[in-house]
Amino acid sequence: MGRKFSSYIPAPGKRVYLAIGLLAFEIFIFTIFAENFLTIKNLSTVLINVSDLAIVSLGMTMLLIMGGIDISAGSALGVVGFMIAQLLFKEVHPIIIAFVAIAAGTLIGLINGLLITKFRIPDIIATLSTNSVFRALIFGLLGGKYLVGIPLKFKRLATGTLFGIPNTLIIIIVFFTVFWLVLTFTRYGRKVYAVGDNTEAAKALGININNIRLATYSIMGALIGFAALLYMGRVAVVEIGIGSDLAIRSIAVAVIGGTSVTGGRGSIIGTIAGALFMAFLKNGLVLLGMPSLAEPAVTGVLILLFVGIDVLADLKSTGKIKSRLLGRRLNIVDNKSKDIL
Amino acid sequence: MTTELLSLHRISKSFDGASALMDVNLTINEGEIHCIVGENGAGKSTLMKIVAGVLHPDNGIIKFKGESVRFKNPKEASDLGVSIVFQEPMFFPFLSVLENIYFGDELLGKFNEIRWKQMADIAKNALLNMGLHEDILKKPMSSLSIGTQQLVLIARAIHKKSKLLILDEPTSILSNAESDILFRQIETLSKNGLAVLYISHRMDDILGIGQRISVLRDGKLVNEFSREEANRDNLVVAMSGRILSSIEYNKNSYVKSEIPLIEVKNLTNFGSFENISFSLSAGEILGIYGLVGSGRSEVARAIIGEDDISSGVVLFEGIEIKLKNCAEAMKLGITYSPEDRRRQALFPNRNLRENITAGLFQKIKNKLGIINSNIEEKIVNKQIADLNIKTESQATLILNLSGGNQQKAMLSRGILHQPKVLILDEPTRGIDVGTKVEIHNLINNLAKQNIGIIMISSDLPEILALSDRILIMREGKLVGEMNGKTSSEIEILHLALGSEQENNKESDVNIKGDNR
Numbered sequence: 001m002g003r004k005f006s007s008y009i010p011a012p013g014k015r016v017y018l019a020i021g022l023l024a025f026e027i028f029i030f031t032i033f034a035e036n037f038l039t040i041k042n043l044s045t046v047l048i049n050v051s052d053l054a055i056v057s058l059g060m061t062m063l064l065i066m067g068g069i070d071i072s073a074g075s076a077l078g079v080v081g082f083m084i085a086q087l088l089f090k091e092v093h094p095i096i097i098a099f100v101a102i103a104a105g106t107l108i109g110l111i112n113g114l115l116i117t118k119f120r121i122p123d124i125i126a127t128l129s130t131n132s133v134f135r136a137l138i139f140g141l142l143g144g145k146y147l148v149g150i151p152l153k154f155k156r157l158a159t160g161t162l163f164g165i166p167n168t169l170i171i172i173i174v175f176f177t178v179f180w181l182v183l184t185f186t187r188y189g190r191k192v193y194a195v196g197d198n199t200e201a202a203k204a205l206g207i208n209i210n211n212i213r214l215a216t217y218s219i220m221g222a223l224i225g226f227a228a229l230l231y232m233g234r235v236a237v238v239e240i241g242i243g244s245d246l247a248i249r250s251i252a253v254a255v256i257g258g259t260s261v262t263g264g265r266g267s268i269i270g271t272i273a274g275a276l277f278m279a280f281l282k283n284g285l286v287l288l289g290m291p292s293l294a295e296p297a298v299t300g301v302l303i304l305l306f307v308g309i310d311v312l313a314d315l316k317s318t319g320k321i322k323s324r325l326l327g328r329r330l331n332i333v334d335n336k337s338k339d340i341l
Numbered sequence: 342m343t344t345e346l347l348s349l350h351r352i353s354k355s356f357d358g359a360s361a362l363m364d365v366n367l368t369i370n371e372g373e374i375h376c377i378v379g380e381n382g383a384g385k386s387t388l389m390k391i392v393a394g395v396l397h398p399d400n401g402i403i404k405f406k407g408e409s410v411r412f413k414n415p416k417e418a419s420d421l422g423v424s425i426v427f428q429e430p431m432f433f434p435f436l437s438v439l440e441n442i443y444f445g446d447e448l449l450g451k452f453n454e455i456r457w458k459q460m461a462d463i464a465k466n467a468l469l470n471m472g473l474h475e476d477i478l479k480k481p482m483s484s485l486s487i488g489t490q491q492l493v494l495i496a497r498a499i500h501k502k503s504k505l506l507i508l509d510e511p512t513s514i515l516s517n518a519e520s521d522i523l524f525r526q527i528e529t530l531s532k533n534g535l536a537v538l539y540i541s542h543r544m545d546d547i548l549g550i551g552q553r554i555s556v557l558r559d560g561k562l563v564n565e566f567s568r569e570e571a572n573r574d575n576l577v578v579a580m581s582g583r584i585l586s587s588i589e590y591n592k593n594s595y596v597k598s599e600i601p602l603i604e605v606k607n608l609t610n611f612g613s614f615e616n617i618s619f620s621l622s623a624g625e626i627l628g629i630y631g632l633v634g635s636g637r638s639e640v641a642r643a644i645i646g647e648d649d650i651s652s653g654v655v656l657f658e659g660i661e662i663k664l665k666n667c668a669e670a671m672k673l674g675i676t677y678s679p680e681d682r683r684r685q686a687l688f689p690n691r692n693l694r695e696n697i698t699a700g701l702f703q704k705i706k707n708k709l710g711i712i713n714s715n716i717e718e719k720i721v722n723k724q725i726a727d728l729n730i731k732t733e734s735q736a737t738l739i740l741n742l743s744g745g746n747q748q749k750a751m752l753s754r755g756i757l758h759q760p761k762v763l764i765l766d767e768p769t770r771g772i773d774v775g776t777k778v779e780i781h782n783l784i785n786n787l788a789k790q791n792i793g794i795i796m797i798s799s800d801l802p803e804i805l806a807l808s809d810r811i812l813i814m815r816e817g818k819l820v821g822e823m824n825g826k827t828s829s830e831i832e833i834l835h836l837a838l839g840s841e842q843e844n845n846k847e848s849d850v851n852i853k854g855d856n857r
Contacts (some may be wrong), residue, residue: 008457008458008460008478008479009457010436010440010457185454185457186453186454186455187447190436190440190447193435194436197433197434197436198431198432200431201431201432202433203414204414204415205416205444205445206414206415264434264435264436
């Protein structure tokens with residue numbers, strides 16, 4: 001007895017320590033080798049730049065835990081960004097713009113969700129296809145030009161400070177706290193884990209799998225809508241390549257943070273570590289004078305590396321590699337069970 | 342004074358035209374431990390799944406507390422107080438034990454937030470009752486042993502304030518200590534009014550805790566005993582006597598060869614089977630009988646190199662072999678036809694021709710290494726004729742054939758490799774009676790062509806009708822060898838179930854009366 005209250009709350013699992021350790025190691029390395037790295041100015045720039053990635057990564061984490069994925073996140077952000085720009089030109093009130101942006105994002109998420117649940121298209125194919133459609137839509141709307149001179153109504157939201165603390169830091173803290181609470185203390189949150197962990201068992205327990213999927217894809221859409229506001233406040237340009245690396249980077253964030261691509265496992269704390277890791281990585285590489293093309297390569301390698309680590313750890317812990325591959329029923333009696341009193 | 346809790350009236354269910362349950366009537370009283378026994382394939386698990394809302398009956402009525410109910414899914418059944426723990430545990434491997442216990446009916450606070458601490462306090466007791474340590478609450482399910490996982494799931498079912506608990510072969514993956522804890526817990530709960538439907542083929546379990554024992558055979562309820570009436574002998578007699586297609590096969594007379602085709606010496610794979618030794622001569626049909634979990638298929642899979650071998654040797658034509666996989670086994674001439682056709686043998690989206698010639702490229706290719714479809718067509722036509730496969734054409738999708746014809750296609754795939762040894766795992770499971778006879782004749786003919794056949798089957802009449810010798814396995818051990826011509830169902834069942842052999846005259850009379 002004498003346990004703390006917190007001890008029975010679902011914990012993020014050991015894998016999260018690897019992410020935090022790696023983040024600490026990264027900060028250590030960049031502090032030594034890049035002289036301008038550990039300055040207030042640089043750190044707050046990094047926090048401002050990471051805000052939209054961090055928000056989208058939250059949704060991506062939930063989707064991956066649920067056994068889903070969203071490849072269309074970046075171009076969805078582009079479509080919403082274009083809408084925001086148009087409304088800003090028309091001098092619509094920012095609050096209304098914010099409302100419209102989040103609603104539009106939610107609608108896009110809902111479309112992905114409906115394709116996946118009603119038409120039973122596999123998640124990756126559905127969002128890969130809508131990604132292509134959204135990208136073409138951005139191209140058509142822009143007509144081959146850049147959209148510049150957009151009014152800076154969201155600049156304060158995205159780059160300002162409150163009592164000397166960057167707004168984005170406050171936003172990130174609030175969002176991550178809320179999503180941690182949702183995933184840990186609500187039935188919906190636990191169902192997200194359950195669906196990704198064992199879909200058949202979840203069905204047998206009477207969970208409406210499709211409703212959970214629809215809700216989670218819609219939440220992802222809403223987060224993309226909000227991230228688009230931050231993006232327009234920070235960048236204020238819409239060009240054809242808008243958000244093109246957002247999906248892959250947010251997947252990297254989640255995977256580095258310990259989220260399993262096969263579903264069932266992942267944590268918000270891990271995703272915080274992953275987001276900061278990715279943000280410092282981009283920043284540090286620039287400070288070290290590395291070509292900006294190096295970043296996508298590093299992202300890709302990191303995803304392969306971390307998914308590989310997780311797969312190997314799974315195989316090692318089960319030790320049933322051959323049987324697993326054959327999909328055979330395991331019928332091994334373990335009489336040395338330590339768990340019996 | 343007993344109150345009826347649940348009753349089944351004329352429940353019937355069939356799969357693909359094969360009848361699994363016929364007009365089953367059953368009642369379960371409050372606080373009663375009711376055991377259901379029967380051989381593999383007798384319909385026990387199907388019946389339990391119907392009671393728990395996993396399957397839906399084709400016909401018949403289920404009454405719960407006197408009211409007719411129709412469960413759409415297991416959740417609806419569990420809301421009314423009917424919980425099931427499956428033989429193969431179903432759970433969330435990466436979620437904690439605590440979550441697995443509470444999933445779906447979490448305790449909520451003022452803001453609909455999950456009360457983890459409160460749940461943990463209650464769950465601790467549930468675990469303690471099952472003899473488990475509270476420390477495992479936080480561990481993910483996947484980190485526990487299979488037996489512990491099973492106990493956690495039983496703890497889950499009990500803590501839900503169930504009125505009826507269905508346990509399907511719970512002890513098959515439990516150690517003796519774990520089983521004892523389970524039995525004590527079941528008896529305590531039954532005194533407090535919990536009804537338990539307990540499926541098993543372990544005689545000791547059934548006679549130890551059962552207050553009423555119902556026997557299923559071929560999808561029918563054939564007998565019901567009270568605790569006082571039941572004993573090993575009358576249970577075995579009731580379970581035996583499954584209907585055989587009443588055809589006597591002309592048994593081939595094989596000559597026991599000096600060097601056996603296959604000889605297995607002290608083969609062991611810890612946790613699956615131990616000390617298995619036997620030999621097989623050319624032209625012999627060796628039947629292996631055993632109930633689920635006896636390790637039959639595991640032995641076969643170890644011989645062909647698909648499962649590990651801890652110790653012991655396999656000799657093929659007198660030479661020791663160490664196979665890495667079934668491809669090597671096939672090169673030597675050992676072909677295995679698996680139990681689970683759909684998952685392990687068929688290519689469901691391909692047609693009959695491709696399914697038969699799969700893996701046969703050496704024979705159907707031309708000099709350039711391209712498939713010669715003329716040769717392929719001829720080969721397949723001959724197989725269709727020889728095995729009497731009923732199909733519209735070679736191009737018919739394999740899934741559009743009946744289960745029996747699918748199985749014939751799988752057998753012809755094996756035969757085309759011209760094996761010396763053919764291992765058949767449940768060759769006629771889920772197949773209609775007519776096709777069954779055809780497959781039996783085919784197996785007999787193959788033996789006459791001097792192929793050595795190992796036939797694993799849960800179908801006792803089938804084993805008795807075809808085998809020259811019968812090996813009986815129980816819980817990973819070889820417990821008997823019998824002559825296929827002179828042994829009886831009762832003797833074999835006694836060995837397979839692990840009950841003492843007390844064949845008195847009375848039971849012999851009973852069998853004859855039962856055999857229609």
